[in-house]
């Protein structure tokens with residue numbers, strides 16, 4: 001793996017994986033798997049920043065691992081592990097918190113949104129969440145962070161923390177950059193083309209494990225635009241609904257927007273919506289089947305996350321030792 005750039009990313013096991021997670025993140029993890037040296041995590045420690053049912057959280061971690069594998073992640077090429085199995089994340093998170101400003105954290109969009117959604121439970125963990133995310137990335141000296149656009153602000157804060165730390169103590173951390181592709185980087189809800197697809201709006205959210213008929217139903221009910229033109233043309237400002245469907249279709253089929261416009265010329269929205277649904281059904285069908293099969297094999301899943309945690313710990317502890325020494329802790 002020597003010489004390859006390193007990627008790191010993670011997804012919260014806070015609900016079922018959806019098409020936004022897949023197109024914004026996992027699909028790129030899989031597509032770039034040979035090019036980079038990859039580390040992908042199930043970030044359970046981030047998930048408890050809002051209250052979880054313990055049994056559900058445990059179940060979703062395993063389901064998520066099965067889905068990562070079913071999407072095509074190969075444990076030989078990508079280290080796959082569960083965040084809480086590598087204590088260095090929490091340890092570095094503490095140190096980095098001491099190099100992060102209250103003002104910086106107060107400006108984070110995700111914090112402001114989640115604080116609104118969970119107004120009765122705005123915890124310290126929710127506030128310092130981006131510091132733990134910075135620790136995740138910096139522990140592995142990641143060059144690239146394949147995430148959707150909504151996570152860009154957190155990656156930028158991570159860079160700011162790394163630059164600050166390096167400025168005080170000399171070169172310690174690699175400065176990471178976001179990696180994503182235009183189509184898929186910000187998938188909007190099918191019923192809310194002006195808000196990103198998320199589990200909080202279930203009717204507009206396509207889950208990786210949805211049955212084909214449910215996926216089709218969601219696409220048929222997708223909100224299209226009330227413009228008079230009614231043709232399939234990419235214009236996110238005037239036609240956010242159709243443009244979102246085009247983005248999804250493009251990401252799933254690898255067709256360009258020009259090709260899609262030509263394919264549906266003169267056909268209108270009525271033909272386009274089920275065609276996007278079909279393409280998504282066919283893309284997700286093998287994933288759903290393979291995830292179901294893998295989920296039945298708990299021994300295999302355990303072997304993957306155990307060996308993943310071992311390999312991740314080795315890399316993480318190297319960085320943590322360096323950081324502890326630099327800040328002045330007595331060696332263990």
Ligand code: TYM
Nearest residue numbers: 009010011012020021024025133147148185186187196197
């Ligand atoms: P999370 O769990 O909310 O989302 C996981 C990934 O899915 C992407 N994503 C989307 N992409 C396109 N369109 C959407 N509608 C959409 N919804 C979600 C996200 O951008 C993300 O890539 N803080 C992170 C998890 C995390 C992390 C990390 C990521 C923790 N530590 C270190 C990278 C590196 C989060 O909440 O993602």
